[in-house]
Amino acid sequence: MRMEGTFEVGAPRERVWRCITDPTLMVACIPGCEEIAPVDARRYRARVLVEVGPVKARFNLVVEVVEELPFERVASVTRGEEGTRASILSAENMVILAEIGPALTEVRYSSDVSVTGRLAKYGLGMMKKRVDRLGVEFAERFRERIAAGATSA
Amino acid sequence: MSALAHLHRPATIEEAVRLLAAGDGERVRLLAGGATLVAMMNAELVDPAELVSLAAIAELRGIRALADGGLRIGAMTRHRETAAEARLAGAAAVLREAAARIANPVVRNMGTIGGSIAFADPAADYPPALVAADAAVEIAGRRGRRQVPAREFFVDWFATALAPGEMVTAVLLAPPAPGRGSYDKLCRVSGDFAIASVALSVAWRDGACERVGLAVGGCGPRPLHLDEADALLRSGRLGEAAARRAGELLAAAADPLEDVRASAAYRRRVIPRMVERAVAQARAQLEANR
Amino acid sequence: MSTRRPLALRVNRAEHELFAAPGDTLLTALRDALGFTGAKRGCNQGACGACTVLVDDEPVRACLTLAHECAGREIVTIEGAAGAAQALQAAFEEAGAVQCGFCTPGMILTAAAMLERTPRPSADEVRAGLSGNLCRCSGYRKIVDAVLRAAETGAP
Structure with a gap:
């Protein structure tokens, strides 16, 4: 299942970069994200709650940054499972920042997500709709934070 | 293994609402016909700690005429009964036809209108029929009853206007009008x-x-x-x-x-x-x- | 703490005592506690119909029915086949409508309930009536033939 999107943020690219690499800020922006904690220089542990109708799933994820080109792009892979249950999630994610103006940055993101186990029995078509909407929600929250002056610098 | 520890069988709507309100929406669930909920439990998609069976609540059963000539379809009315209801005629026949197209005869003998619309699968048969007929949904909660037009009841994928702790008690239809x-x-x-x-x-x-x-x-x-x-x-x-x-x-x-x-x-x-x-x-x- | 509770079920015209957890389905109670293995566990999702039994003369999916909801009700499995169900068993045999046999108990009990309501169904009515029972061996044709045959012999 592939999700992708693009949104613009009214801030310089360096500042946007610092924000997307700030775990505390990301917790507040990623829908359903309850916790992010660094494990080492390249890895983070995250807990994310996914809700689709009556079904609630809480994933314990490890996000590993596999390539980082400061201010431009970050590639990561995500792996994790849902507690003691059989659902396993893996994803390959890419975020690319493009400077459009001195205070305008374009954020392009894509993620190839695969889910196996009990959640895969639940229509994937609908999960895709749900995930696409999460992307829009993320962009809104991220823009709000930036506008409110959030920065880790 | 299932976490289910209690199966309640209240005799009144008020008691069912009280039991439901004791949970947080995930821990306690209402059991209507079971056609969807038990299937989801079997598939380990939901794992409630308590179920409140609505089977013993007389007020939720059957279809009856209202004083104004309209019809009240109790939440526990089976699809089979709705599909055979002669009073769902004229413009209201849309509901009878939708009920007759749900799944197969055995599932229609189990599934209920209340359970179906509370689950709110957008590919299910009742939601568009209720919207076309401009029906209303009667809801019970801790603060009593309220009615919501079907056109406002379905809000999103598998999401309805039901607030936490509320349940569907009936579907209400205006007096059947000549038509189709x-x-x-x-x-x-x-x-x-x-x-x-x-x-x-x-x-x-x-x-x-x-x-x-x-x-x-x-x-x-x-x-x-x-x-x-x-x-x-x-x-x-x-x-x-x-x-x-x-x-x-x-x-x-x-x-x-x-x-x-x-x-x-x-x-x-x-x-x-x-x-x-x-x-x-x-x-x-x-x-x-x- | 065990959540299993005593339960009295009336199956095939006899009383049975057992212990069942609140989430145990009727299918689990029938098969695992009482040994009525005629009801089959196919999909466990209500889709295949192999677990169909009669509760108060109406067909239900035993895999979607909780055992504790069935106290005080009259349950019939294929082991207790009588009347129309018995005539159907003979007709299935005569028509060669049984291959692996996994779907057969559900087919027969569903058809028996249908014949109670519609004693002389058309072939289309039989197909619609059995549309919730899957058979992965046959092309359904002999099953429909068998139900029609049973309806004929059972007619007054």
Whole structure:
């Protein structure tokens, strides 16, 4: 299942970069994200709650940054499972920042997500709709934070 | 292993609401016919700690006439009963036809209207039929009863206007009006969920359309309904041009899924055809009645 | 703490005592506690119909029915086939409508309930009536033939 999107943020690219690499800020922006904690220089542990109708799933994820080109792009892979249950999630994610103006940055993101186990029995078509909407929600929250002056610098 | 520790069987709605309110919506769930909830428990998609069975609540059962001539369909009424209800005639027949197309005879003997609409699968048969018929949903909670129009009840994929701690107690219909109600579903095999479905409810008097309700199922997060399409069909007297335009409007407003049943593009394509067919059938009947 | 509770079920015209957890389905109670293995566990999702039994003369999916909801009700499995169900068993045999046999108990009990309501169904009515029972061996044709045959012999 592939999700992708693009949104613009009214801030310089360096500042946007610092924000997307700030775990505390990301917790507040990623829908359903309850916790992010660094494990080492390249890895983070995250807990994310996914809700689709009556079904609630809480994933314990490890996000590993596999390539980082400061201010431009970050590639990561995500792996994790849902507690003691059989659902396993893996994803390959890419975020690319493009400077459009001195205070305008374009954020392009894509993620190839695969889910196996009990959640895969639940229509994937609908999960895709749900995930696409999460992307829009993320962009809104991220823009709000930036506008409110959030920065880790 | 299932976490289920208690199966309650309250005798009144008030008691059911009290038991439901003790949970947080995930821990305690209402059990109606079981056709969906027990299947989801078997698949380990939900794992409640307590179930509140509604089977012993007499007030939730059956279909009865209201003082104003309308009908009250109790939440625990089985699809089989709704599909056989002779009072669901004329414009209200849309509901009877939808009930008859749900799954198969055995599941229709188990599943209930309350359970089905509270689950709010947008590819299910009741949601578009209730929207077309402009039915109301009666809801009970800790603060008593309230009514919500079906057009506001379905809010998103598997999400309704029910607040935490609330339950569906009945579906309410206006007094049956002369006219035609129809439900047509395009599906891969008999009894499957809809690729797309069209529910149409037309009330007429003296050869003129009084009220038109048209809704499309399976093509978005909730039943697709446009006041503009209804108005077009009414003022256009169910004519071909009005049907074509209504179908185009609904197809443009659809937000269909891509899934194993069909692509989004296919769904958009069949909506106008299905709308035109349903309207043509209603038009033929209206003309025959003149 | 065990959540299993005593339960009395009336199956095939006899009383049975057992212990069942609140979430145990009727299918689990029938098969695992009482040994009525005629009801089959196919999909456990209500889709295949192999677990169909009669509760108060109406067909239900035993896999979607909780055992504790069935106290005080009359349950019939294929082991207790009588009347129309018995005539159907003979007709299935005569028509060669049984291959692996996994779907057969559900087919027969569903058809028996249908014949109670519609004693002389058309072939289309039989197909619609059995549309919730899947058979992966046959092409359904002999099953429909068998039900029609049973309806004929059972007619007054």
